[in-house]
Amino acid sequence: MTLTRYDAATPSDLNGTQAVIDVAMRAAQPHQLEPGNFYTLVTPGGGVQKVDLTGPEHTGVPARKSGTTVVRDVDSFLAYFDKHGDESTEVYADVESRTITAVLDAHTAEAARWGGHRLELRLRATSAWTAWMGANNDLMSQALFAEFIEDNLVDLVEPDSATMLELAQSFEATTSAEFQSSQRLDSGQRRFSYTEDVQAKAGAKGDIVIPATLTLALRPFEGCEAYRVTARFRYRLDRQKGVLTLGFKIERPEDTLSAAFEDIRTLVDDGIPEEIAVLNGAPAHRF
Numbered sequence: 001m002t003l004t005r006y007d008a009a010t011p012s013d014l015n016g017t018q019a020v021i022d023v024a025m026r027a028a029q030p031h032q033l034e035p036g037n038f039y040t041l042v043t044p045g046g047g048v049q050k051v052d053l054t055g056p057e058h059t060g061v062p063a064r065k066s067g068t069t070v071v072r073d074v075d076s077f078l079a080y081f082d083k084h085g086d087e088s089t090e091v092y093a094d095v096e097s098r099t100i101t102a103v104l105d106a107h108t109a110e111a112a113r114w115g116g117h118r119l120e121l122r123l124r125a126t127s128a129w130t131a132w133m134g135a136n137n138d139l140m141s142q143a144l145f146a147e148f149i150e151d152n153l154v155d156l157v158e159p160d161s162a163t164m165l166e167l168a169q170s171f172e173a174t175t176s177a178e179f180q181s182s183q184r185l186d187s188g189q190r191r192f193s194y195t196e197d198v199q200a201k202a203g204a205k206g207d208i209v210i211p212a213t214l215t216l217a218l219r220p221f222e223g224c225e226a227y228r229v230t231a232r233f234r235y236r237l238d239r240q241k242g243v244l245t246l247g248f249k250i251e252r253p254e255d256t257l258s259a260a261f262e263d264i265r266t267l268v269d270d271g272i273p274e275e276i277a278v279l280n281g282a283p284a285h286r287f
Contacts, residue, residue, distance in 0.1 A: 065105065065117040073223030074264060077102075077121045078271040084117065087275060093265045094282045098123050098221075098257070100268055103283045115284070123221040123264070128155050132218060132231070133253060139236055139245040146171040157228070158215040170208050171246070177206075178242030182235070188212035190235070192244060210235075214248060220260040227256050 040050055065084065071077050081089070081102055090106040093099075100121040105113045125133075132155070135148055146168040153161040177196040184190050191209045210233055217226040231248040238244075269278045 064114055066114070067116070068118040068120055070120050070122050072122065072124055074121070074267045074271065075223070077119065077268060080119050081272060084119070085272070085276075087273070088113070089276060090283065091268065091272060091276060091278045092281050092283050093268075093278050095258070095261065095280070097282075098261050100265065100278070101283055118283070121264075121268070123261070126219045126222055128152065129218050129220045132216065132229075132250065135247070136250045136253070137234070137247065139234065139247040141245060142171040142175050145246040155216045155218055156214060157217050159211055167208070167210065174206070174208065179237055179244040180239065180242060182237050185209070190233070192237070194242075210246075218256070220257050221264070224260050224264055227260060229253070229256055
């Protein structure tokens with residue numbers, strides 16, 4: 001092998017060498033990468049490494065809107081819809097679950113979208129509706145029935161609350177009485193006759209008359225109007241023991257729930273843009 005030694009370098013040789021050194025130094029210097037971009041790096045072994053800085057953990061901005069927001073009334077539904085909905089948003093009314101769902105990023109006619117940003121109106125029963133339905137078709141003692149009526153006087157329309165309060169107090173006052181007979185009156189009301197032992201003397205007799213039906217004003221769901229609901233009185237008289245139990249049966253409560261849901265659906269339909277129809281059903285499941 002022949003070795004060539006250069007004792008001195010010419011100016012041109014020095015300039016070329018310095019240029020190579022400068023390139024090498026710049027390649028060795030660390031560079032700050034900008035979020036939101038892709039980068040390809042050549043590794044020391046000659047490989048290629050891809051660096052993705054487009055994710056939300058780098059940019060601080062989510063890639064897309066997602067999640068399901070749950071609201072409880074129409075006004076809240078429309079407020080959120082106005083902020084996030086567009087002309088391709090789809091709205092579904094599910095009668096079975098009594099929910100209304102908006103898929104805010106539904107597919108357009110031309111392209112698919114994620115369908116992951118949703119708004120759901122999930123109706124919640126009022127405390128009054130829950131109370132009356134909880135006692136529906138159950139027979140109670142006089143004391144419990146009187147207590148129930150007193151606790152829910154505000155929901156009574158006919159007979160009025162004053163009349164029903166007086167009736168409840170009559171039941172409370174005769175809890176120790178012995179009920180002997182019942183009679184249906186021409187008005188549809190029912191009269192119960194009782195005998196009460198007063199201080200071991202001759203029994204004091206009396207009557208209690210109850211109406212055939214109650215008319216209630218109940219809001220089935222929070223945020224909806226009150227509906228007229230009819231409840232028929234029920235009773236059982238044990239003549240051997242002289243015990244009277246009382247209750248009521250709500251007439252066709254499902255009809256009231258359906259009417260309330262349909263009215264809420266109409267309010268939603270009136271509040272969203274005309275070009276968006278409220279579809280009967282439920283949106284597709286997300287995978």
